[in-house]
Amino acid sequence: MSNTHLELSQVSIDFPTPSGPFRALNKVNLKIDQGEFVSLIGHSGCGKSTVLNIVAGLHQATEGGILLDGREVNEPGPERAVVFQNHSLLPWLTTYQNVELAVKQVFRGQKSRREMREWIEYNLDLVHMTHALDKRPDEISGGMKQRVGIARALAMQPKVLLMDEPFGALDALTRAHLQDSLMEIQAQLGNTVIMITHDVDEAVLLSDRIVMMTNGPAATIGEVLDVNLSRPRNRIALADDTDYNHLRSQVLTFLYEKQRKVEPINPKKANEQQKKAEVA
Template sequence: MTHVVLQAKDISLGYPRAEGWQQVLARFDLQLAPGEVVSILGPSGVGKSSLLRVLAGLQQPQGGHVMLHGQPLQGPHPRLAVAFQDPSLLPWLSLEKNVAFGLDFARQPTLAADERRARVDHAIAAVGLDHARNQYPAQLSGGMAQRTALARCLARQPEVLLLDEPFGALDEVTRADMQQLLLQLIATHNTAAVLITHDIDEALLLSDRVLLLGDHPAHTLGQWLVDLPQPRTQQVEALGALRIEILKTLRRGSRTVEPQPTPLPSEAVHVHG
């Protein structure tokens, strides 16, 4: 049996509205193996970012649970690293110090000075930014800023990368470069990854599996295994067939009628979509 590093079981999310409780996500399941890349697709506002926060231990679901190596995830964990569309670099710190800053996050283990330096140096080299380590965020291009954010994650040596549309704001050329860099880093470190994206092509190019969420409330409409070797940029016909199938499933799912809100539960927790 394949080892599971991260598992989500029966995850349900919702938020309170004036007229009642609006469920966002219903009974979501996920099993993630080491080195596996899973993309989660779905329409805007379906709750993909909220789901990622649950998988990261940053937000508790209303139902279900998340397990890391078979143990309940109670909050942020040093073996989980999150990257967002906004690199969120601190403008008063150099690139090098922004990468090192990730090692000061809550629950990170205390490192000896030489190990800390080695981790930072390795992460910066891995994303090809040795030449810019003393530059500040204002001096970096969008692609360099995203590489820095990725290096900040890598310095923590995570087993799971959770990525919330990290390349969405980049131009097409830079985005393609970052996608290939991500694949190289995952292959090198055998890191598992969950990628939130609205881009079907990106999901097909990067993922071992693609999950499609439908809304009202969100649930898994379909799941596809992308059993094609990397790189996939020349495999247009095979990817095109999968793309059409995903689009058809998405269109069928979008015809679902929105249910009426239910009464607010006694302990409603507000979450953002």
């Protein structure tokens, strides 16, 4: 029996360009179960953010569509919270107020003021940020801002957490800390997560499945790798683990042999390539 939670079905998208429509994604199919952690990996410009933005409801698929618990998704909603690479906190609000804004939006009329306060603090505690409730974004570090962004997304109690390179702008140590926090939180809350990453180790460490995308134009899913490593996962123990290293090398092979990055393409050339691909 399948318990598909989120389904991408034949998702294609054409972006308008001066030289005609540009097919960024072509027939992307993916089924995700409740509580699954899925990473999207692929070369720059292949269409990872576009996939995420379609699931978020920020872009409309030209063909195909998204089903969440059997219902079609075509606009943004709080049940699909997004965390971007660069935090999108409001600079004039404190840590607490940034999370409060989202909580009020989602839970107005459902939670009392006290319940809201407890819920905001609970989520900031999950990311270890209760010590900086009254600080504004410019008074905390990049990693801390990212933590607040994650707390804000979690506080919306989303069915699906969408993360677009959430740790991409952080140094390696902070990144490792946040990966560990995210694994703990996910173990506790069982969120369904789609995370985009460029980092092979991050993908293997965090994911249940790694979805590897082909290069564009008309990018699609090339291969899907199951990551059956037991949880909780420990980065140090895994460094010497044969299964871990095998998975890692499968992703590397996909990226650097099967989908070797071609030079950046200009839209005109891309359209020519696309036409060729369609003929073939």
